[in-house]
Structures are given as structure tokens and as C-alpha cells.
Amino acid sequence: MADFETPQTREFPIIPTIVEGAMSHSAPFLASEEFQTDMGFPSGEETGQLIDGWKEKFLELLKDKLGKYRSLQVFMDTCVKCGACTDKCHYFIGTADPKNMPVARQDLLRKIYRRYFTWAGRVFPKLVGAIDLTEEVIDEMYSYYHQCSECRRCAVFCPFGIDTAEVTMAARDILSMVGKGQKYSNQIIPKIFKIGNNLGLPEPALADTLEGLEEEIEEETGVKVRMPLDEKGADILLVTPSADFFAEPHVDGLMGYAKVFHAAGVSWTISSKASEAANFGLFIGSYEQMRKISLRIRDEAKRLGVKRIIFGECGHAWRVAYNHLNTLAGPWDFLDQNYPIPQHILEFTKDCLDRGILNIDKSENDHMTLTFHDSCNIARASRIGEEPGSQFTIPREVIKAVCNNYVDMAPETIHDATFCCGGGGGLLTDDLMEIRVKGAQPRMEALTNVVKDSGVTHMAAICAICKSQFTKVLPYYGMTMDQIVSVHQLVSSAIILEGQGEDNSDELENGDETEEAA
Amino acid sequence: MTALSILYVILFYVAMITLIVGVTNKILQYIRVPAPLKIAITPAPLTRTGVVYRFFTEVVLFNSLWRATKWTWIFGWIFHLSLLLAFFRHLRYVISPDSFLWPLVDLQVVQSFGHYAGFAMLFGLAGLFGRRIFVDRVRYISSPSDYLMLLLIMGIAGTGLLMAYVAHTDIVQLKAFIMGLFFLDWQNLPSDLVLLAHLTMVIGLMMIFPVSKLLHAPGLFFAPTRYQLDNPREKRHISEWGAEIEAKDGRNS
Numbered sequence: 001m002a003d004f005e006t007p008q009t010r011e012f013p014i015i016p017t018i019v020e021g022a023m024s025h026s027a028p029f030l031a032s033e034e035f036q037t038d039m040g041f042p043s044g045e046e047t048g049q050l051i052d053g054w055k056e057k058f059l060e061l062l063k064d065k066l067g068k069y070r071s072l073q074v075f076m077d078t079c080v081k082c083g084a085c086t087d088k089c090h091y092f093i094g095t096a097d098p099k100n101m102p103v104a105r106q107d108l109l110r111k112i113y114r115r116y117f118t119w120a121g122r123v124f125p126k127l128v129g130a131i132d133l134t135e136e137v138i139d140e141m142y143s144y145y146h147q148c149s150e151c152r153r154c155a156v157f158c159p160f161g162i163d164t165a166e167v168t169m170a171a172r173d174i175l176s177m178v179g180k181g182q183k184y185s186n187q188i189i190p191k192i193f194k195i196g197n198n199l200g201l202p203e204p205a206l207a208d209t210l211e212g213l214e215e216e217i218e219e220e221t222g223v224k225v226r227m228p229l230d231e232k233g234a235d236i237l238l239v240t241p242s243a244d245f246f247a248e249p250h251v252d253g254l255m256g257y258a259k260v261f262h263a264a265g266v267s268w269t270i271s272s273k274a275s276e277a278a279n280f281g282l283f284i285g286s287y288e289q290m291r292k293i294s295l296r297i298r299d300e301a302k303r304l305g306v307k308r309i310i311f312g313e314c315g316h317a318w319r320v321a322y323n324h325l326n327t328l329a330g331p332w333d334f335l336d337q338n339y340p341i342p343q344h345i346l347e348f349t350k351d352c353l354d355r356g357i358l359n360i361d362k363s364e365n366d367h368m369t370l371t372f373h374d375s376c377n378i379a380r381a382s383r384i385g386e387e388p389g390s391q392f393t394i395p396r397e398v399i400k401a402v403c404n405n406y407v408d409m410a411p412e413t414i415h416d417a418t419f420c421c422g423g424g425g426g427l428l429t430d431d432l433m434e435i436r437v438k439g440a441q442p443r444m445e446a447l448t449n450v451v452k453d454s455g456v457t458h459m460a461a462i463c464a465i466c467k468s469q470f471t472k473v474l475p476y477y478g479m480t481m482d483q484i485v486s487v488h489q490l491v492s493s494a495i496i497l498e499g500q501g502e503d504n505s506d507e508l509e510n511g512d513e514t515e516e517a518a
Numbered sequence: 519m520t521a522l523s524i525l526y527v528i529l530f531y532v533a534m535i536t537l538i539v540g541v542t543n544k545i546l547q548y549i550r551v552p553a554p555l556k557i558a559i560t561p562a563p564l565t566r567t568g569v570v571y572r573f574f575t576e577v578v579l580f581n582s583l584w585r586a587t588k589w590t591w592i593f594g595w596i597f598h599l600s601l602l603l604a605f606f607r608h609l610r611y612v613i614s615p616d617s618f619l620w621p622l623v624d625l626q627v628v629q630s631f632g633h634y635a636g637f638a639m640l641f642g643l644a645g646l647f648g649r650r651i652f653v654d655r656v657r658y659i660s661s662p663s664d665y666l667m668l669l670l671i672m673g674i675a676g677t678g679l680l681m682a683y684v685a686h687t688d689i690v691q692l693k694a695f696i697m698g699l700f701f702l703d704w705q706n707l708p709s710d711l712v713l714l715a716h717l718t719m720v721i722g723l724m725m726i727f728p729v730s731k732l733l734h735a736p737g738l739f740f741a742p743t744r745y746q747l748d749n750p751r752e753k754r755h756i757s758e759w760g761a762e763i764e765a766k767d768g769r770n771s
């Protein structure tokens with residue numbers, strides 16, 4: 001399938017012995033001048049060439065970051081090299097490359113910080129492991145800061161809460177600004193502003209797609225479920241990752257949201273200009289880009305006159321929405337304050353299930369045994385629901401309310417200890433296939449084990465990137481791409497809409513089950 | 519006063535000033551630098567009390583380290599606990615029996631366990647040192663300073679134990695010397711070698727504190743991932759520079 005070997009999955013995880021340089025060849029395509037310019041980043045003469053005076057610029061930008069981000073400043077100082085994080089990164093486990101150990105990844109920048117910003121590093125560089133900033137160092141950073149999915153698993157285990165993702169974000173932003181931007185992210189972000197979403201799906205195509213989906217639901221259920229676009233005066237603005245409009249299994253999830261909204265009897269709309277929940281500004285570590293992308297949602301919420309905002313299934317999008325939408329695009333005083341701003345689609349669906357207004361036939365999902373993949377950005381960087389940790393219970397409760405067969409993966413691989421899918425943080429691009437496949441190893445191992453031991457057939461997820469990544473990597477691990485499903489796809493299959501299949505004789509029974517689930 | 523005593527008086531003042539000014543400076547820096555975004559590692563507490571509890575589990579129990587690796591936890595926790603006990607035990611050299619703090623120093627736990635804390639500390643440090651040498655991952659991330667730091671503290675603990683069990687020093691004179699530092703009434707320092715070695719290393723540790731990874735002690739409390747409340751939807755979080763960006767384009771109004 002490719003010129004690298006897919007890692008083995010084993011019955012019990014094993015910490016690899018380090019293999020220096022194992023992944024030093026890995027780096028994503030560089031952004032050409034065109035894409036750098038689109039983002040307002042400078043570029044050298046050739047693609048990826050450093051700009052004139054790059055060294056001074058780099059140090060100046062680093063100084064600026066240290067003065068703007070407490071996280072970065074504190075994390076540069078507090079690491080004691082205890083090693084607690086060294087075996088926690090899925091990229092290290094899958095590649096054995098020591099530079100993929102979180103602390104070593106931070107050290108790429110820390111060695112420079114120490115050399116130029118600390119007394120000890122200026123006077124005794126060798127003693128404290130400080131090094132000069134050279135082109136080789138920059139190349140190494142470009143390589144290894146693009147082998148981090150900003151998943152924060154390391155931060156959970158670090159005694160000082162040091163979050164490598166913060167370091168990765170800072171480093172990527174600085175790299176972009178000395179001429180080394182990543183093609184994938186820099187190519188995608190401008191599309192959001194020009195067209196409205198990462199895919200570059202313009203309004204007419206989007207309208208067409210939604211119409212097609214409406215027909216599909218009608219064919220399947222006999223009920224007309226609307227999927228409104230740019231409808232002024234709707235109560236709810238749905239902001240969902242654009243993969244939901246066409247990719248499998250994402251699109252089945254989108255039909256699930258539509259059915260839930262329909263059954264709940266609420267009015268909602270998608271906005272063509274804000275037809276994207278994803279916010280790659282997070283990945284490249286740019287506050288300004290992240291803000292600009294968020295502000296589209298504010299503008300559209302105002303233009304359409306909605307009262308609420310609901311986000312579809314997407315991990316990093318929810319991280320930005322939950323934590324930063326208020327900061328970057330708030331205050332949201334013009335929305336209905338009786339609902340969380342923004343709200344997660346699962347919060348909406350869970351509430352409908354609790355109130356018993358959804359008619360569910362769990363047996364529709366009886367051909368599957370499910371497990372659930374906690375997406376890192378939801379597990380460790382945000383919350384769904386009211387309680388700390390309800391981001392773990394709510395998705396599972398929803399799945400169990402619509403499916404009879406559910407099994408969790410090994411406890412050390414779920415909840416806040418979940419393993420990243422391997423494709424998050426701006427790495428979901430074909431030029432990084434090797435690191436994506438290898439980084440998926442710990443999750444694939446945990447999945448393989450429940451497939452073998454408990455007869456799990458499918459894994460559900462609530463993140464567009466996870467879903468896309470798994471469709472790609474499952475085959476490398478001897479499974480099939482359709483084994484990854486959307487949570488709302490399960491809801492979609494189980495929900496019985498009013499007027500659907502009039503001959504459905506066990507409807508009464510289903511009513512009971514709904515109450516039980518609630 | 520002997521020349522040696524004068525030298526140590528000077529060294530002690532320099533070390534104390536370095537430590538206090540250096541650490542204060544660092545703390546002020548951590549306070550000054552803003553945290554523009556909400557980045558709590560979730561599940562995170564919803565209330566201030568919750569945050570205090572979170573820090574309690576981290577500072578007292580090393581909770582995250584416990585989840586991460588049991589061996590490092592055992593060695594690290596024993597080392598820090600004995601460090602704390604040794605610290606309390608040393609208070610009797612700087613606090614006079616008529617101080618209101620004396621009962622704390624005189625506590626049975628402190629004086630009895632404190633007596634053995636040196637051994638426990640060496641045990642913990644040896645474990646940490648061993649881990650650094652024998653675990654390939656930890657060896658890879660270690661700089662010379664990481665080994666030296668452990669050796670330095672082992673040296674302090676070792677010489678301390680020597681004085682406690684083998685080469686006793688003139689405690690009364692030592693206490694007079696230290697109290698003298700505080701009351702600017704300088705006294706002679708006993709001049710046995712073990713004590714001098716012990717004190718020299720302690721002075722060294724104080725001096726490197728603000729320029730080394732020992733900053734983990736104050737730094738721990740400034741990690742936004744740990745101290746932030748999980749309430750971004752309820753309360754708008756905005757930094758000064760974030761607000762400036764907003765003011766420039768007015769798009770948030």
C-alpha cells in the first residue's frame with residue numbers, strides 16, 4: 001500500500017525502545033508563495049525558503065509569543081525532564097522516534113529559548129542543552145512540529161500541566177512567519193473567507209447537495225425533512241464541518257441532525273458563508289486567523305437573525321467554539337441566553353432523548369456492536385453538557401439510547417486518556433500518510449482488541465477529522481473503512497419520524513424504550 | 519571573625535538575594551504575561567474551590583504523575599516529602615524556642631521522621647538518578663544539568679546525614695551564625711569540612727534556583743491548563759491584547 005510498514009497491533013501495549021531519526025524524513029509539503037501571501041505570511045524566493053533576516057525575525061517572534069502567552073513562557077521554564085510524558089504520545093508509540101516524545105518535541109523550541117532568553121543558556125549552553133538557531137534546527141522543527149496533532153494527551157500526564165500543543169502552535173506560527181508555512185492549512189484557510197468552507201463548496205453546490213439529501217431522507221422514510229440554507233429568521237444556526245456535506249460517514253450524521261431537528265419541531269438553517277465549523281487557525285497557532293474565522297459565524301448569526309447556534313460533530317471545531325467563540329467573536333448578547341452559546345448537537349439530542357420526544361427503534365442498529373472513540377479535543381480541551389466529564393458520558397448515553405450493543409475500549413485508551421486518531425491538528429493530508437498511519441497504532445490496537453474480544457463491529461466518533469482519518473487508516477490495519485460511523489448516523493438509523501413507515505407495528509414498544517433511555 | 523566566616527556571610531547574602539529577587543522576578547513575569555485563551559485541560563473544575571482541590575491533588579499527591587508512571591511517582595514523591603520534612607527540621611536553626619512558630623518545629627513528626635528524612639531523600643534521589651541513566655527515553659531527554667542537579671541534592675543530603683550520624687558539628691555555634699545573618703550580628707561559623715561542603719552546596723542550590731528547572735515549584739501554579747476554570751461559555755475571557763485587536767476593527771460590537 002505504501003513504502004512504509006504499518007505497525008503491529010498487540011494484545012498488550014508495549015513502550016518501544018527509541019530509534020533515533022526514525023521519522024526525520026517526514027515533513028508536509030511547504031506552502032508556495034501564493035498560499036503564503038494569501039495568509040499574509042512572507043515567503044523567500046523559492047517555496048519554503050527562509051526569508052532574509054530569518055534568524056532575527058524568528059527570535060523576535062519568539063520573544064513576542066513569550067510576552068503574549070503565559071502558557072508558553074511558563075512551559076518553557078517548568079519542565080523538569082521527569083519523563084512522565086515520554087511514552088504518552090501516539091506518534092512516539094507508533095514510530096519510536098525519540099523526537100516524537102512530547103518533552104523532546106518541546107525541547108526543539110526550549111533549546112532555542114534557553115540559548116537566547118535565559119542566563120544559563122547564554123553562559124553554559126552545553127550544560128543545560130541550549131543550542132544555536134540554525135537552518136537545520138528550523139528544518140527539524142518543521143518536521144517534528146508537523147508530527148504533533150496538538151491532542152494534549154501528554155498534558156494530562158505531565159505533573160505541571162505542560163501542554164505540548166501550545167508549543168507546537170507557537171512554533172508553527174513562527175515558522176509560517178519566517179517563510180515555512182504548511183501547504184495544507186495555508187491552502188485551506190483562504191477558502192473559508194472566499195467561499196465559506198474548507199472544501200470550497202460554493203452556495204449553489206451546497207444548495208444542491210442539501211436538496212439531494214432531503215430527497216434521500218424522503219426516499220428512505222417517506223417523510224419530508226427540510227435542510228434549510230441561508231433561511232433568515234430561523235431559530236437555530238447549524239455550524240457543521242463541511243465534510244458533513246459529502247463525505248462518508250459524515251453525511252449520514254448530518255441527516256441525523258436534520259431528523260432530530262425535524263422531530264423536535266425547531267426551525268433551523270445552515271449558512272452558506274459560515275458553512276464550516278472547522279477552524280484551522282487553531283492548528284497553525286494564529287490568534288488572528290482563528291478570530292477572523294470565528295467572526296464569520298458572528299456575522300452570519302446576525303445577518304440571519306438566529307437565536308441560537310449549534311455545532312455539528314467536529315472535535316477541534318468544538319474546542320474552538322466551546323472555549324474561544326466567546327473570546328474571539330463574542331459577546332453574544334444578541335442570542336437567546338436561555339441556551340448554551342454555542343451548543344453542541346449532542347447536548348441538543350440528549351435533551352430531546354431525555355424529554356422523550358424522539359421515537360427510537362434501537363433494533364435498527366442491532367446488526368452492529370459499537371464502541372466509541374473519544375476525540376481528543378472534546379475529551380481534553382472542552383466539554384459537552386453540564387458536568388466536568390459529561391463529554392464522556394453524553395455521547396455514550398446517546399449511543400446506548402439508540403443501540404443495544406455497546407462496549408468500551410480499554411480504560412487507559414478512553415476518556416481523557418484517549419488516543420488521537422492520528423490525523424488531527426492539521427495533519428490530515430496525503431503528504432503525511434506515513435505519520436498518520438503510524439500515529440493511529442495505539443487506537444487501532446485498542447480497537448482490534450475489542451473487535452477480537454467483544455465482537456465490536458463499528459466505532460462511532462463525533463469528529464470530522466477522526467472520521468476521515470479512520471476511513472483512510474482502518475484498511476492499513478486489516479479493517480474496513482465503513483467500520484467508522486457518526487454518532488448521529490446511529491441516531492438517524494434508529495429514529496422513527498412521525499408518519500414514517502405507517503405499517504411499523506412495534507411503534508408502541510419503541511415508545512417505552514425511549515422512556516427507559518431517558 | 520575568621521576570614522572564612524566573612525566569606526560565608528557574604529555568600530549567604532548573595533545567595534539569599536539571588537533566590538528571592540530571582541524567584542520574585544520570575545513570578546512577576548508569569549503574572550504579567552497574559553493568558554489570552556481558555557486552555558484548561560478538561561475535565562476541569564467549574565469553581566474556585568474546585569481549582570484549589572485540583573492543585574491539592576497535584577501538589578500534595580502528584581496525581582498526574584501517579585497516573586503517568588508509578589516508579590517516578592514513588593521516587594519523586596518520597597524525595598519531595600523528605601525534602602519538606604528536612605525543611606521543617608531545619609527551621610530549628612533559624613527559629614528561637616520562644617517564637618510562636620516553635621511548636622511547629624518541635625512537632626514529634628518533624629523531629630523524629632525528619633531525623634530519617636535524609637535517608638529517604640537519598641533513596642528517592644537514587645531512584646530518580648537511576649531512571650535517568652537506565653530508561654532510554656529519560657536518558658535521551660537529559661542534559662548534564664539534569665544529572666548535576668540530582669548529584670547536588672544528593673550531596674546536600676549526604677553531607678547532612680554525615681553530620682547527623684558521624685561527624686557532628688557545633689550546632690550551637692552554627693545556630694548563632696545563622697541567627698546572626700538575620701539580625702546583622704555576624705558570628706563565627708564552625709569550620710569543619712563536612713559542614714562547609716553542606717553549606718556550599720546549599721548556597722549553590724539557592725543560586726541556581728531562579729535560573730533552572732527548579733522554577734517548576736512556583737511555575738506549577740501558573741499553568742493555565744491547570745488553574746483555569748471551565749466556564750468559557752458562561753463568562754467571556756479576553757486578554758488586554760485581544761481587546762486591542764477587537765478595538766481596532768470593531769467587528770465584535
Ligand code: HEM
Nearest residue numbers: 080082159576577580583593594595598646667668732735
Ligand atoms: C510546590 C512544591 C513542589 C512540587 C509540587 C514539586 C513537584 C515535582 C514533581 C511532580 C516533579 C517530577 C517528579 C520527580 O522527578 O520527582 C519534581 C521534580 C523535581 N523537583 Fe520538585 N516540586 C516542588 C518543589 C521542589 C523544590 C523546592 C525543589 C528544590 C530542591 C525541588 C526539586 C526537584 C528536582 C531536583 C526535581 C527533578 C528530579 C529529577 O531530576 O528526576 N522541587 N518536582
Ligand code: SF4
Nearest residue numbers: 089148149151152154
Ligand atoms: S499534543 Fe498529542 S501529538 Fe502533540 S506531543 Fe502531545 S501527545 Fe503527542
Ligand code: SF4
Nearest residue numbers: 079080082083085158
Ligand atoms: S511530563 Fe512534563 S515535566 Fe515531565 S518531562 Fe514531560 S513535559 Fe517535562
